[in-house]
Amino acid sequence: MFSINKFFTLILLLSVSLFLTSCDKDEDDMPTVDFSGTFSQADQMGRPAVNTVFVPSDRKDDFNTTTPAEMGGAFSSIFETTLTTLNPGYTTNALGLDAPTFSSVLATDILTVSTSGVTTFFDGTNVLTGRTLTDDVIDVELLLIFGGPDGSANAGLTSDNVSSNDKAFESGFPYLATPW
């Protein structure tokens, strides 16, 4: 009886010490990093320049804290006002979208990205299937806002004549150029 009790006691002590040892070891290998807490929205972005161009100053913070699912309902009419102020002659654009439709598309500020094909903002064929570093997104947006149905309207306003970055991008990860 005594020896069995002693055996169990030994096992118990051994288990406890092993447990403690492994705890210490974990602490040495992985120092505790605190990721706790709740984080609340400050800024958001889908497509380039949308909030900046289309949302009036007094609503920009509102736009940043409206979820994409609610943006269309809350902001489509504001976007249409901006669009027709920027270009009073707007009829349709190169995508064939009239002012209410184009405004509605823009107001939901998400970037659609193809996971099965070419990713580009616009490459002459594919439209809004992603955004690469080299995409001239400003020209695309100027063309859609000012260019009319065939892109030929308001010729002086459909390109900023800056078509590429000031520094070559890298061919491999992380792709962005080294800082100046």
Next chain:
Amino acid sequence: MKRLNLFFVLSILFLSGILFMSADHIDAPAVTNGSSDIADFYAFESSENSNNMVFAITLQGLLSPNNTAAANFDENVLVEINIDNNSDNVEDLVIQLIPRDGKMYAFGPYAPGTTGLNSSIDELATRMEVDITDYGNNAVIGTSGNSKLFAGPRDDPFFFDLGAYTDVLAGNATGFSDPGTDTFAGTNVLAIVVEVPKSTLGNDTSVNTWVETKVKN
């Protein structure tokens, strides 16, 4: 003449709001010039591995080279890439990026417990980490399986003749200059680049995506 009048109207309506416009840089009063100010967001297929998707987020735009070494990611700011794979514009997956003590951590992609304006981090989610690259040093790249992570200062990849656009809106020009001048030339941003297998983003042929910054309460 009519166009000139139009632009004078425009200048009154928009000039103050868009004076420092860029893709999203400095877009709204509450975040402008702060550590939570998103400059840009890119999403594209990896040129190194067509099975991978790359997300690049830039923050704290218009850093001059002299100010770049002192710029830091804010440990109170969570950067969250949202992925909607059933077209309801509600995130089904997130990739959460947050700095701690010189490292950038990436959690996900994983399905968050809650969606919308408030987030927490599930520490049990798939995790990757990398030392934040110091200004002037070679890029440090974290890897986990086929995923990669980078965080540190980079050249601002955005290009735009903001000055000419401002002149147009102010009625000082009727169109852009040719050639234009890249207002963002010679400036830096803080960048986070994360590359993940497309298979981790769901089974659809496309996803809707957007990026958020969220500040710790």
